[in-house]
Amino acid sequence: MTETSRDARRAQTAERIREAARQQFGANGYEGTTIRSIAAAAGIDPSLVMQHFGSKAALFATAVQLPAVSDGGGERAAADHLLDVLGIRFDALPAETAALVRSMLTVPEAADTMRGYLDERVENLARSLDGDDARLRALLTVSGILGITITQHFLRLSAFEGASHEDLLSAARGWVESLTTGSHPAESGAPQ
Template sequence: MTTAEKPSRAAQRAASARRILDAAREEFAAHGYDKATIRAIASRAGVDPALVMQHHGSKAALFRSAVQLTGRTVDDVDAHLREVVDARLDGLPPELHALVRSMLTVPEASESMRAYLDERVVNLAGALQGPDAEARAALAVCALLGLTIGKHFLHLDVFDRIPEADVARVAGARLSGPGG
């Protein structure tokens, strides 16, 4: 490889940062905040633990970065809610898995989850029509959190018995519309 073909230091640094965040998401999802270690994250990312600390400064800062969830505005409420239900039935991205797994025991996770859910309520309430939009938005967001926990963490038996298409259809109908 010639010098012209070799990635720049900035590109190498960005690639290392991405590998570290991906590894952190996987470790936090698999083991939670308390049991995930900087050493295991570094090993998974193929970097030295010192590089993890150089990029993030602390385990808590790395956790906050790893569980960042990007928000989006709600243009079509019904389609969006059905899309979220389908996504929650399919599986969880590592950052959401880590966040939900740790939200009751790790203050950083609680703060991140609260901020994310508050943002979801505000966005959804702004897009809903009819009376009690904010209350309906809050209940919809909490119902989706319950679906996430019931299916992916508690592994409720009902999700083995009822086809996902039926769960999605019923959940979508209940979460959208003025009557809920």
């Protein structure tokens, strides 16, 4: 029984370290975060961070893992899912997402993690779409959502200031539906 409680305490400590790392990396990026700052945020000795994760790079790779999102089948489900994702992106970012986006252009581990995650999102979305250009439409959609994340939460474009959450989602609906259904302005008779 002692081993189980020791294992449970170890797992709890590791999770406290991961959560503190997410917060620190999200706020300060990879370069601005230290093992000491993570340990202080977790309320533990810095040596425990190293015992659990071995290095700052290994901890970063673990802390910024984005959760998998399961897509439903069909284009309607894909559009609904993407609008849910946008609803989340229009709010505050989860710490692991903020850390990953903040560091992806300067830290190879972050770039690799983000690339893998986004490639997976593109492939999952493409499987739920019809048409020869489904993969390209999925690529544009995933890239657009990343762009929204960057321009709203990091560049803080002023146009976001007066826009309500509901208005942003309403405006995004047509964009998302056109990308997921594959209807093109030239095909529908709408002006280009």
